[in-house]
Amino acid sequence: EPEVTQTPSHQVTQMGQEVILRCVPISNHLYFYWYRQILGQKVEFLVSFYNNEISEKSEIFDDQFSVERPDGSNFTLKIRSTKLEDSAMYFCASSETLAVTYEQYFGPGTRLTVT
């Protein structure tokens, strides 16, 4: 069964450093998303991406964040200058386009630890 994959599974970085989290969405999906879950809190939407541009973004997704689809398979989230409060699980998700249902399929997540 097709699945969303994410790398790395765990990333440790120092405050102020740039990190890139990588995702490979399900191959026939055209909508891509990033979410995060801070420890003990709920899963929060960051951004959605369609047709090579951002479709929606939340208040969390400020200028420190960017997304890119550098090739036909990868989807990346970049945090330019990490802060302690960026420590969280980051989930990538994808969904089919033009579907009558709106299920999003999630990857296993990347645990980001900012020290």
Add this chain to the structure above:
Amino acid sequence: DQQVKQNSPSLSVQEGRISILNCDYTNSMFDYFLWYKKYPAEGPTFLISISSIKDKNEDGRFTVFLNKSAKHLSLHIVPSQPGDSAVYFCAASPGGGADGLTFGKGTHLIIQP
């Protein structure tokens, strides 16, 4: 600002009995509702969904009920099995493909043998 609320942080149910997980929402723009299951150190796994034009959707042991006037939905699992022990998240969407999901805080379901 909790647009999607799951008021029970945990629920313990005996194996073989029915598990009922509840979810309330406040945003009338939500048009599509989903339930996800999550094990530790894994991503959320899609379980079942329902459109606002329906009041019930069933898939095997899982049934979701939607009461739009009460802005309430519930997930029924019957019979409950040990592998159902996980955190269950209710999520809602305005219904567009690009829309992010709004999640509740989750309910930890524990199935007792």
